[in-house]
Amino acid sequence: MKFYPLKFKPILKERLWGGTKLKDTFGKPSTSAITGESWELSTVKGDVSVVANGELANTSLQELIEKYPEELLGKSVVERFGTEFPILIKFIDAKQDLSIQLHPNDELAQERHNSFGKTEMWYIMDADPGAELIVGFNKDVSKEEYSKSLENDTLLDLLNYEKVKEGDTFFINTGKIHAIGAGVLLAEIQQTSDVTYRVFDFNRKDKDGNLRELHTELALDAIDYKNKDDFKVEYPKGMNSVNSMVDCPYFKTNFLDLDKDLKFETKNRDSFTIYMCVDGEALIENEFGKVSLEKGETTLLPAITEEIAIKTTGVKLLEVTI
Structure with missing residues (x-):
């Protein structure tokens, strides 16, 4: 397959x-x-x-x-x-x-x-x-x-x-x-x-x-009645790098702001990878194929993926894994 x-x-x-x-x-x-x-x-x-x-x-x-x-x-x-x-x-x-x-x-x-x-x-x-x-x-x-x-x-x-x-x-x-x-x-x-x-x-x-x-x-009985300032996520916004946003038991989310191509290995990830395009556009590739992604679109890369390449001149992505 x-x-x-x-x-x-x-x-x-x-x-x-x-x-x-x-x-x-x-x-x-x-x-x-x-x-x-x-x-x-x-x-x-x-x-x-x-x-x-x-x-x-x-x-x-x-x-x-x-x-x-x-x-x-x-x-x-x-x-x-x-x-x-x-x-x-x-x-x-x-x-x-x-x-x-x-x-x-x-x-x-x-x-x-x-x-x-x-x-x-x-x-x-x-x-x-x-x-x-x-x-x-x-x-x-x-x-x-x-x-x-x-x-x-x-x-x-x-x-x-x-x-x-x-x-x-x-x-x-x-x-x-x-x-x-x-x-x-x-x-x-x-x-x-x-x-x-x-x-x-x-x-x-x-x-x-x-x-x-x-x-x-x-x-x-489900409400947390405490006033807690624990909801606003402060995250790095470094260009052309993978910036950690949220790391919780249920999902991990990173922010990618790219103006050039990026390639990296995922063979040890042991999780699917999701990209949500929140601005711009990109071509997302693994060893089995590729897909274009525009603002408001989402793609799922199966866990068997060993390498991901993102080709773009300008895109902002949310990367989600487990």
Whole structure:
């Protein structure tokens, strides 16, 4: 089997808060005015990615993993996660504010939903002037104080707001209350999980006039009520080098800002490699083939890859491994 760099058909998701930037900026094949997410790499049940390029076109990612687990994922990844792809890769366009939410940790998610928890990171690709994120509380809060704020409709007074610009990066631990604000376009890397506890949705109604479901009781034991300044990722931005951004038990992410070609060995990596193009364009090659990558596109290089070459005159990439 030739394990060339794989591109996948985007899985587009309509969201109440979505817009048209995924189509307008990245050329995603959307026909909706409220496309909020493009799932780039997924094996979430019902939303499994399908190969878009080369001789494996129209084959599902899950099918490939089950047929070639170690070649695709890496031996150590298979030992940890079996034949489930361990991360979910997305681009997100927030035309409106997202709901205020949080994600349970692995233990709670396993107990309640037979799922992994959801640790995630965001890389800001574009932000309208004044755009913000909500990340955590602005002070230590008790469970009682939090519950009272929901009753009194004063939760927003307890939350921490962060102005954002292109290149800003945030790491969102499980339990941390958060929301993406209106006018933000970002790349998201997360554990494979779709378990979200929504706690406030600005009293919005969906297209059928219904309020969206809240998960008030489930969230109470999942929230981290402490004010922690542990979410903004400061990372080196050296040109033509591999800059470490996030290194956590669930994924490792590096930042590459290149204005010339780069080549390096990966035969000892024992993990797949993902590239998300956040600006510019490049040709990504391994010993089995090559693929072009433009802003808003993603490629997966199987773990069996021994050498990667990136050919470019200008590109910014997020490199993701386990």
